[in-house]
Amino acid sequence: MRRKNDLFDDVDDETVEKLSQEFPVLTDEEKDRIFAMSERKYNIVSEIVSENDGDVKGVEQYKRPVWHRFAGIAAAIAIIAGGFGGGAALMNSLKKSAPSDTTTSENETVDTTEPTKEDVSKFMGPAKDLTERYAEFENSIVNQKLNVDKDNMLMFKLDQNDASGSVDESYWYKVIDQRYPDMASLQMEYEALYGPVPAPEGMFGGEFTSDQFPAGSVIPYEMSMIRYMTYDGQLYVNGMGGSGNFDYWIDENIDIRKVSDNEFYASRKCMTNIASDTDPQKCDEETLVFHILRNTRSGGWYIDTVERNGVTEYNDPDQVPTTNNGSYESAEELIQSHLNFYNEWECGQVKVDETDSVDDYISFKIQRDSEFTAYYRRLEGYDSLDSLKDTIHNIYTDKGFSELYSININNFDDYDLSSHPIGDFITEDEYTTVIEYNGAVYLKADPTKSCPVFKMLGDINGDQTYENSHVIDAYLLFSANEGPDWARSTDVSFSFTLDSDGSLKIDHYSENYTEEQQKKIFLAKTYDGYKNLERLANYGVFYTDESVAKVPSDDESHPYAVCTEFESAAALRNYLEAYVTPEFIDEQFPDMFEGDYPTFKDIDGRLYGKYDNSQVEIYWGECSLPSDPKTDMDITDVTSDEVIVDFVCHSRITAGSDSRQRMYAEYTGNGNTTYWKVTGFEYPDAKG
Amino acid sequence: MTDSELRAYMKDTPALGRRALFDEYCNYVYAIVMNKLRSCGTREDIEECVSDAFADIYRALDKGSNMDQDLKSYIGVIAKRRAIDAYRRLAPSTGRAVSIDDDESFKEFAADTDVQKNAEISDRNSILIDKVKQLGEPDSTIIIQQYYYNRTASEIAKAISMTAAAVQKRSVRARSKLRELLLEAGVSL
Structure with a gap:
């Protein structure tokens, strides 16, 4: 693949519009920030306009606000220092620039008596002086607004094995501000305000040379987090932006x-x-x-x-306060941690496919009727079951965890396959959900799970505190393989309780679907089942090249191939009948299973289907689920058991080519996977 | 909210109206600006430019001009113009020479004469977006945010509630899969 940006180098207007609609990127925080900036700019010019009777003159006095990439460098460095031993040498290097602790003895003061109401005017001078210099220090040094030579930029790459790989590159500008020719001058400014105590770690970095780190070379993550450094004897400022919030x-x-x-x-x-x-x-x-x-x-x-x-x-x-031993300060933070964990857990259980890298998974064998390969996918970030359990214990009560994941955390100890070499035979009993294996934790890659539903926090709707518990109502956005899963995105409740260790934990979670939403979820599923039927009946069967066999067909353009989706015609029919009535299949798709050359037939214990690759492409190009049931799915009750559902379908490929589709369905109430079955389907826009 | 509703809203309660307009079109304007400044501007430059564009848009709508024009295309034109200005300002300072080929205003002059090339670009983009979508979520979002919007792994992770490490891993897999899909579709990278 080419350089990072090349992929989208020639993007036309239509695609830009499509991207902005289908992949909106701005967070609420960013929106608020940009909106506030636009308002300030608008108001400034509006004021000038009104003062000058509509004649815009002069230069906008808009001051660029500080942009926060990260909060509190000192805290960040403290966390990094705790988390990544490899950076120890660098941290020592950083510390060299700070003055030694011995100087603090000079600050001996102070007779701390009770506050009095004496005349305070003599303090006004020092107070004014210090607060003004504080403002100057914050605006220039902390917010990193020194004069820099933008043409003299250093770029480094980051060691992706370090930290989280949160930034790919680190940019530095040469400081050409006459007030601050070198690191010592920054340090002096700091000491003039705060006395001769060390500056927050990471603010004034150490000395580096181009021999150690040539421009363009890979630097440790910690180095990218310092604000100022000396490089080949010159003062440089980090290009990632300041971290202060004083204006x-x-x-x-x-x-x-x-x-x-x-x-x-x-x-x-x-x-x-x-x-x-x-x-x-x-x-x-x-x-x-x-x-x-x-x-x-x-x-x-x-x-x-x-x-x-x-x-x-x-x-x-x-x-400087550091992280708080894994306990969480707020329930909202806990929800976010839960979602991180949940998504990784779901992702970890998906069946292994050809796009996985070999390092991601291990496999064993189980002797069943034939040899069965049992795959396990690595769960990132854990070196033992204990570390996994620690994370779980920080987020959930035992009850909360077992409710959400249908597995008891206390059984984890039984699952250890380290004694088996990879590829070895294991027993059915050993084939368990989670295992520790040679310093890593693995989750069973469930062959039946192929499409995890990712959950993301939409909004916090409400927050109630009770005597011993706390309930937060939130809206979760769901996203599945097909894109946003609007039908399932829903209001949820998290109940928190104080656990035995005295910290807040998730104890219960529920998804609060309305009756209308439930109905739409099931009907959307029914619709999806119908679209699958349409694909299969139109020869859009999934097959592999190896499976193509020379079985005679009545249609040369649609030869038979081994169907990789179902084991037999009966299994396929069984699947379809969960979504449509048997009569509907027989009436609308009479050639599907009947006749000498049906679309699907069993041959020597395998299911063969007529195939046409272009039909799969057509299927992919169409929508399978309506984009947003709130607006794109309209249900009309015909009787208590019959509905007409009108969909507006947005094509996956061609923007603007929406189509209407109408589904007739009846309530059965006894299906295993769905309660509604299709009895009819129309394309009102279709001609002829 | 329709165009006329937005215009009426801005007239009746200007402050709330501006916010509504911003919420409706901020992702659109951001995508336009990002398209132009991705290679030469910092995130801060891009946000500056988006806010400049919106200040221009508010002022233009205050004047009541272009009342009949489709709001989205009007906003698109202002955003693009602002982005081109910013590009001219920023590109030399980061060491990029501005060639005639890069300059959007020259492209506009030549737009009608190069219909075939535009059609090819449009086809390529259409296939690209289609294949990115075929990756399925959350991989589509990861690729778009990483490659179109230049977001870092940790920013994407926050947006889609995953860890940065997981995002990076999925990104590597998704890129590899995307490369295959594009090659199959006859698009080389």
């Missing part, structure tokens, strides 16, 4: 609360560049509370901590 002080007002002559708190209101949750057209305001101390030796003032909305920003990296 500007709203006014000059500063509230001072004296603690002692050497200690006070200063509060000042700022505008952030974070779009407000309540009004995305605006950004949030915040009051920052600075805890300010005097250095009793030098007499200067410095910032000890900054608190934003009750959360303290520590200036000592040792105090």
Whole structure:
């Protein structure tokens, strides 16, 4: 495959439109951010226009907001440092740039007495000075808005074995800002504000050379996360964008609360560049509370901590909070973790196919009537059943897990096949859902499962807290092999409870389908079954080249081949009769099973079907499920047991070529897989 | 919401109307801008350009001009124009020379004279999108987000509720399968 972007280099307007409709990409957060930017730009020019009677003059005073790629580099580095031992040498290198801890003794202050209501005017000068310099520091250094030479860019590739491979490339710009010629000048600016304590780890990176890392070479993931580095003696800034969220002080007002002559708190209101949750057209305001101390030796003032909305920003990296031992702070975060786990679990159980890489799975043999190959697919991210169990225990109660996955976590220990070489015979008892094998965890690749349903969080609808539990109502988007599965996407409820370890866990999950939605789900399934019948009757049978056999047919253009989908004509008929009535098959498709040369017939214990490859293509080109049952599926009740369903079908290939289809169905109530069976089908747009 | 409803909404309650218009067309404008700036702009540049386009759109609609024109095509034209401006500004700074072939305005001049080439491109794209869809979800979304929208594995992972490692793995498989499907369809990469 060519360079990353080549695939979509020549995209025409029609395709762009199609992509935007069928693969919308913007997250709510991005939408809010871009919308807020567009509003600011619109309002600025609107104001200029109204001030100048409609005559636009001058330059837009729009200030580009800071763009957040990641939150809190120090926290990120702390997590990385914990998670990836391979980066230890690099982390040592990064630490070299920070001043040593011994200097902290110079900050001896402070007589912390009770707050008093004395005259605080003498603190106003240092408070104003420090908050202004804080603004400058945030806007230039933290938000990475120094002057840079954009033509002098360094690009590195990232080691994809590191971390999560979250970015592919790392860009760096040479700093040409006269205020900050080198790393030491950045460091001095930091110390002038916060005193001589180490800067958050990862902010001011270490020294590197082109001998170590030539431009274009592969660098460790940790290196891509630092903000500033010295490279061949020159200061460079990371091109991935700043991480601060300070924009500007709203006014000059500063509230001072004296603690002692050497200690006070200063509060000042700022505008952030974070779009407000309540009004995305605006950004949030915040009051920052600075805890300010005097250095009793030098007499200067410095910032000890900054608190934003009750959360303290520590200036000592040792105090930066790290992850919380795998427990989750919010139920919403827990839902996201559940969905991650669920999707991987579902994906892990899908049958192995030809696109799998050999590293993904292992196989054993089981002696049945004939030799059966049992495949296991590797579940990423686990080195033992214990690590898998830890993850499960962090998300679910035992009851919640067994309810969702129909397997008891306490039985996991019994499933260990490490004593068998790959390819060895195992017993039926050993052929279990999950196993540990040589330092990895594997899930049984179920040959009957080929199309997992992926679930994604749409919206959080409601949040209720009870005495010992918590319930969140959400909307989940489902996605199956055919694309978005609108019929099944639904409102759900998650019940959380405090587990024995004192943290919140998912204890129960339910999908809340309305009666109307249930009906649409079953009718959509019935429709899908009918479309399969249509394909098979029109010779769109799936077969392999090897299976093509020279069995006489009455139609040269439609020879027989071994059908790979069903074992016998009876099995096929049985499948179809779950979706359509037997009379319907006999009336509408009389040649399907009857006559000397039926479309399907059993020969020597195998099912043969007439094939025509182009019919499979036609089937793929048509829609199989309506895109969105809310709008594309209309049910009319004829009697209590009979319905007419009108579909609007969107072609998979040709945009705009929608077609109407009408299905007649009757309620049977006793089918194994569906409750509705097709009694008639029409194409109202078809001519003739 | 139809065009006339949107226009009426913008007239009655301009702030809410702008948001509604934005929600309706932001993915469209983003896709247009992405198509032009993918090779030379950062994500920040692209978002800037999209917001510029929307500011232009709001102002144009304020004036009440083009009331009869189809809103989507009108928005498409403004977005494309903004994207071309941004492309001209950004392409040299990242070391890319702007050749006449690259410049959209020149392409527009030549558009009618190269019908056959356009038809070929259109056919290729149609097959490409078709084959990407044949991969099935979530692989189609992974490929489009990775290759059209330049999203990282972790961003895609977040969007489709999977881990980044799983996304990367599926992406490798999906690419390999896509290559086969395209070769079968006579499209070489």
